[in-house]
Amino acid sequence: MTEHKVTTLFAKRLFDGEHWLTNQQVTLKGQVIESVESAKMPSSGDVEIVDLLAPGFIDVHVNGGGGALFNHIPTLDTLARMVEVHAQFGTVAMMPTLISDDYEIMSQAHHAVCQALEHKMAGVLGMHYEGPYLNPIRKGVHNESKLRKPTEGTLSTLLDVSRSGKLMVTLAPEQVPEGFIEWLVSEGAIVCIGHSAANYEQARQAVLSGARGFTHLFNAMTPLMSREPGVVGAALQTDKPTWCGLIADGHHVHPASMRVAIAAKGCEHMLLVTDAIQSVGSDEKEMPFLGKKVRRREGKVTTEDGTLAGSDLDMATAVRNTINLIGRTPAEALQMASLRPAEFLGIEQEFGRIKPGYRASLVALSVAFFVTATWIDGKKVW
Template sequence: MTELNVKRLFDGEQWLTNQKVSILEDKIDDIRPIEQPIPDSDYIDILAPGFIDVHVNGGGEILFNHTPSLDALKAIIKSHAQFGTVAMMPTLISDDYDIMVQAHEAVCTALKQNVGGILGLHYEGPYLNPIRKGVHNEDKLRAPNEERLFKILDVVKQGKLMVTLAPEKVPQGFIEKLVNEAAIVCIGHSAATYDEAMAAVESGARGFTHIFNAMTPLTSREPGVVGAALQNRAKTWCGLIADGHHVHPATMRIATAAKGCEHIMLVTDAIQSVGSDKSELPFLGKKIHRKNGKVTTEDGTLAGSDLDMASAVRNTINLIQRTPAEALQMASLRPAEFLGIDDRFGRIKTGYQASMVALNQNYHVDRTWIDGKQVY
């Protein structure tokens, strides 16, 4: 039994003061008020549900595309754990089929071995629109080969599967087939019209990958993918890269006001620069440069991000002016709801996974626990 004394506990829904949280093995065993005074040095300033990142390309100088292996997954989660991430969807950027197979096998092995922090797999592509390819290599983009693809979807037997695609580039009925296979379909890197995007939502798509980036914008006469993303007539979630580089703070404030914080989740889209001090790194056959929290190719194209989840939380509070509770929910409970795992993650309640983050008063990470084990 591990016991933690907490000055301020955010349980995922409300703030509590002076609480003792007990951990038994990998679960929260008990939460109760502290009745007797104890020294300040024995307290954690803030304890919150650990962060869940559904879009992680790499960390600790390892890009998943470059090294789609079990060891790489362990290294990436270790790198992000120092920033409060307790669970993630490792993301494979558009690549050849054999790399997709290797990534699939690595994630399936991690899930079978109960590697802490690995929830499943996110294929970002390759069924994307070259017009909105961003940093993806155009020669890796292609139409889906269902016979091959459906062989590497059985990650859903043990975990979660996300597929980011451009709905205008896939055959009619393809989204429904993915949804029927228990995949979570997200719209991204798309030049779809508003009507095409809404048709995809009606077919079962429920996410929008890094809103505002690599998608048709909201304009006066064509709402585009952004307009569809900000609609609330269907239950969808938007991933938001809150680094101040991908989306202007004013635009982020507009998005949270329109969509509501309850359907926006913080994501990093992090590459291998997170957890590294290098200023120059290889990236999918290119060279990327890191400067002032921003990673770009030599022509200035954003190449994922240098963002970590703790920084995203602080930016949500300071740049977007959302409350700490909203920011923490956008980093944990909202992605848990999006993935359908909010019965285990996103809250500090009896019976939930003991995957938590201890923060100081400025929301910097002091400690991180994954499944009851302190990993940072």
């Protein structure tokens, strides 16, 4: 019989995903939470004491970290590096994201993620293809030569991730044939709208066809206008359950725009995402990026012509910004970083709460919401 390691934590304050509690003892056994109980301050040195304990963060849009970009080196080692680096910032689970690329690179990335899932690599939930079925008009930093329409018959071989993990596909609905979104959904994909020049009706039809996410809201999509609500207008509708990713770095979206979006949509359908590239967890100021050079300065990364190239954001900073820049409560910010992405991915019975039976993937924070420790599946990794 396998013996499971037992870890005991004492939280002066605990956010269990829904409620605030004080003086809680949390016991981790193996990969799960065994118990959560009120307790007195421990005198034993075997118990780790933390100021604030919360469910670990889930990032559904992360391209790299620690000097490694998934597109550049789509390997198991890169995935391990990304998990290791982002754990410093409270991320306990991620959707490694591949920016539009050739099928050879897509295939290598697919193989690496399938390996990670097969080996049960802690912290890797699945795969996020951001493209290549995007609109050149709204390409952002994506290489236009890599964008295309889904006419190739090899696509189905890149969807195996959904058999053992989560699969996200960001696409422009106006770039794909009728029935394509329904087919992807039937194959187990979570379809997101992004890098799109669709009008409101096209975006709404995509939602009715099964799309349930909007990739980095406001960025690389048609805006909300008086007579044409665009993709943003479709994203902020609430009659269908859809979720919007927000890059809360203060550069991608103005705080006022985020406040307006949350007022319309509600925090319960907003996800904090990083869209992080390899600069996070690295000291580099200039770095290669998909055949271009990008510069890191004042919290953002841009190409030489000023185009934003992903972000230099981490999840803990996103949480602090949601509190300090957008004015949401700590509970709402923590939910947008954990419970809401868990609900979006359909894993809310495992992640997003600190309750018995849930995964022991947690983050300890200071009173100012800086990460002091991270556990992934019961193992302290930071």
